[in-house]
Amino acid sequence: MLYFYESFVFHVTNSVVIMQALLGVLFHFIGGFASGSFYIPYKKVKGWSWESYWIAGGLFSWLVVPFIAAWWTVPGFMEIIRSTNNSILFRTYFLGVLWGIGGLTFGLSMRYLGMSLGMAVALGFCAAFGALIPPVYRGLFTNDPNTLEAMFHTNKGLFVLLGVVVCLVGIAISGRAGMLKERELSAEQQTAGIKEFNLRKGLLVAIVSGILSACMSFAITAGGTMGKAAVANHVNPLFKNNVIFVVIMLGGLTTNFIWCMILNTRNKSFTDYTNRKTPLAKNYLFAALAGTTWFLQFFFYGMGESKLGNDASSWILHMAFIILVSSMWGFVLKEWKGVSKKIVGAISLGIITIILSVILVGYGNSLNN
Helix, strand or coil: CHHHHHHHHHHHHHHHHHHHHHHHHHHHHHHHHHHHHCCCHHHHCCCCCHHHHHHHHHHHHHHHHHHHHHHHHCCCHHHHHHCCCHHHHHHHHHHHHHHHHHHHHHHHHHHHHCHHHHHHHHHHHHHHHHHHHHHHHHHHHCCCCCCHHHHCCCHHHHHHHHHHHHHHHHHHHHHHHHHHHHHHCCHHHHHHHCCCCCHHHHHHHHHHHHHHHCHHHHHHHHCHHHHHHHHHCCCCHHHCCHHHHHHHHHHHHHHHHHHHHHHHHHCCCHHHHHCCCCCHHHHHHHHHHHHHHHHHHHHHHHHHHHHHCCCHHHHHHHHHHHHHHHHHHHHHCCCCCCCCHHHHHHHHHHHHHHHHHHHHHHHHHHCCC
């Protein structure tokens, strides 16, 4: 009788764990879908410079919606922030600033490469460096034994390193496909699907974006005490990260606002915001929709992280879904229209290879040794 009871308890417990994990995966998929789709409304903005619609949407992404989300889900969130140690707040904010640079160049990646190639390259680098930076940091600045050198001596480390290598191969294949596209199509054909297609600029900003965008994962860890304080105040653990996002997003807003104001000045595009020759109401509406959709990726990422934990596996899973969804949109929006089947096959292979690398890194981080 005791055996059957223990067996029943084991199966029930195991089922609960599986359900929690599946919920985490579902939340990450919704977040990935939001991130992979957010740029589409920007394509509906007419007559505005890039910097104008980017910051108009960004005010919703980094200021309006994060505060609304925190107010809705974390009662007393401002008191939690005020009572947090200043060093923790600064570290969280500063990582948000670095992540903001990644987000800024992420937008430029979409501008120059399109959704499929831009997101694949940027997020491939983001996944790879998000897995490598922590052990490198530990080896240089701490006494933690989990260093880059130690990764070569464990199954976990070897899988992560293999995933990084596969990721770089996938990026190389994707970049090659972009080069072939550039050679095969005329300038008019290239800009038909992507108005400002520029492979060299795009790859450069995608690399910078991928490296610095990984700071989001570190910023969530840095602000972890705020999430714990929210749970201690009886906040649903699903939403504990929303208070952390308020601080991180302010860092992202700082970077993007300064740069967009510089571009508005340089390009004399301040008139975009009041130019009645453009569909102002629709432009603001689509920018707000894009910005709100963009933030939803982290709203649901926070929910997924609460189920799976804020380690590289959770971050990697999020990246995989974004790459998958953005690649789908890239083909739907005919970014590769007019190219040969050989090039379509090449970009498809590159994207699949990057997704495989993300899975390898995620699997490696799930191992105990």
